[in-house]
Amino acid sequence: MPDHCIVYRSHSSELLDENNLATVLLHSRCHNKKAGITGVLLFLHGQIIQVLEGDQHELSLLYDRIQRDKRHTNVTTLVSQSVNQRLFSSWNMGYKTLTTSQLEEFNVIVDLNNKKAFNLNQQSILDLIQAFYNTN
Numbered sequence: 056m057p058d059h060c061i062v063y064r065s066h067s068s069e070l071l072d073e074n075n076l077a078t079v080l081l082h083s084r085c086h087n088k089k090a091g092i093t094g095v096l097l098f099l100h101g102q103i104i105q106v107l108e109g110d111q112h113e114l115s116l117l118y119d120r121i122q123r124d125k126r127h128t129n130v131t132t133l134v135s136q137s138v139n140q141r142l143f144s145s146w147n148m149g150y151k152t153l154t155t156s157q158l159e160e161f162n163v164i165v166d167l168n169n170k171k172a173f174n175l176n177q178q179s180i181l182d183l184i185q186a187f188y189n190t191n
């Protein structure tokens with residue numbers, strides 16, 4: 056069975072700042088390791104972009120919990136596809152702060168206000184995130 060990959064974006068609620076994000080990451084790395092899930096979380100000024108990779112069933116259980124989590128809102132799925140190869144196979148949950156210009160670059164491509172997100176080439180979103188992660 057090929058692995059599955061989910062990318063979403065969301066906005067942190069007042070319950071989540073950079074300090075308690077560290078607690079979320081600690082929990083995530085521990086759980087993801089047990090469940091064989093890898094990925095990265097990118098954060099800037101309350102905007103969250105997260106990539107999750109792993110077994111489809113494990114991922115859907117986790118994504119249900121993430122979507123119900125009150126620490127963020129407006130969870131919007133950008134990518135949900137099977138993948139032959141993971142992009143972040145060595146990270147149980149990597150973390151980077153985006154630069155302002157990277158977030159702007161991302162917003163140009165994923166223009167949610169114009170509802171273009173679902174017309175996007177999912178691979179180009181993943182390529183962009185990987186480039187952000189590697190160059191930051």
Ligand SMILES: Cc1cc2nc3c(=O)[nH]c(=O)nc-3n(C[C@H](O)[C@H](O)[C@H](O)COP(=O)(O)O)c2cc1C
Nearest residue numbers: 079082083084086087103105120121124126127148
């Ligand atoms: C932005 C964000 C990202 C999260 N990422 C993960 C993750 O990668 N892995 C994980 O186990 N929990 C993650 N969580 C936490 C889950 O939403 C949830 O709190 C956790 O799975 C425990 O769920 P439970 O309290 O229902 O057992 C994340 C939460 C937030 C707000």
